[in-house]
Amino acid sequence: MVGVFRIATFVTTLVAAASAFGQVPPGASYDPKKNPNAIVTYVKNEDFKPASYIEASKLAGFDPLGLSEKEGKRISIEVAQPKPVIQKIELPDDDYPQIKAEFYPVFRQTYMLNGGDLLTLDAFTFPKVPIPLNLITGILNTAAFRPGDKFWKPRFGPAITPERLSARGVAALLFDDNNEFVLFWREGTQCYVAKTKASRADLFRLIEDLL
Numbered sequence: 084m085v086g087v088f089r090i091a092t093f094v095t096t097l098v099a100a101a102s103a104f105g106q107v108p109p110g111a112s113y114d115p116k117k118n119p120n121a122i123v124t125y126v127k128n129e130d131f132k133p134a135s136y137i138e139a140s141k142l143a144g145f146d147p148l149g150l151s152e153k154e155g156k157r158i159s160i161e162v163a164q165p166k167p168v169i170q171k172i173e174l175p176d177d178d179y180p181q182i183k184a185e186f187y188p189v190f191r192q193t194y195m196l197n198g199g200d201l202l203t204l205d206a207f208t209f210p211k212v213p214i215p216l217n218l219i220t221g222i223l224n225t226a227a228f229r230p231g232d233k234f235w236k237p238r239f240g241p242a243i244t245p246e247r248l249s250a251r252g253v254a255a256l257l258f259d260d261n262n263e264f265v266l267f268w269r270e271g272t273q274c275y276v277a278k279t280k281a282s283r284a285d286l287f288r289l290i291e292d293l294l
Contacts, residue, residue: 107238112236121242155196155197168185168186179213242265246258265277
């Protein structure tokens with residue numbers, strides 16, 4: 084009975100903590116050899132193709148935030164289209180064990196910062212998920228932060244559990260593997276993932292100044 088109580092307490096705590104954070108997009112377990120980062124796992128590195136700003140924004144469906152010219156120079160624009168657009172995603176939820184999510188293209192801008200480091204900024208629309216609005220945050224975030232075991236592949240793969248913080252006035256996740264930073268946040272339906280080897284202080288300063 085005590086064991087059951089402990090398990091129930093753990094699940095309740097996990098759900099409460101997950102619900103306190105903004106929604107993590109659904110996705111397959113992160114594979115660093117195939118996927119661009121631990122958030123965007125519905126496209127592969129090889130899916131990114133060069134494009135003009137107009138082409139990329141048309142495919143993405145919006146004009147994403149960008150870095151000021153005073154901070155660095157944009158050296159490339161790429162776009163990756165999900166293949167297929169609708170993908171089956173497994174979830175550790177009794178009511179929604181598997182869903183079919185509709186994903187959108189990823190608009191990538193790569194900058195050479197004045198300090199010499201690169202900054203990659205990925206932008207995409209949050210996927211369409213067939214889960215009621217009052218349940219979606221808890222279900223998706225519980226799936227994202229659930230530890231891996233023999234029955235469940237962790238959402239973030241081998242990536243270190245991200246730090247939960249704020250960026251641009253909204254909830255955010257920061258991955259730090261002691262080599263580079265990966266920052267995820269969401270503004271409305273638009274999602275962003277910034278990746279760089281610049282310092283943590285510089286990353287947050289740059290993100291706050293995005294236009």
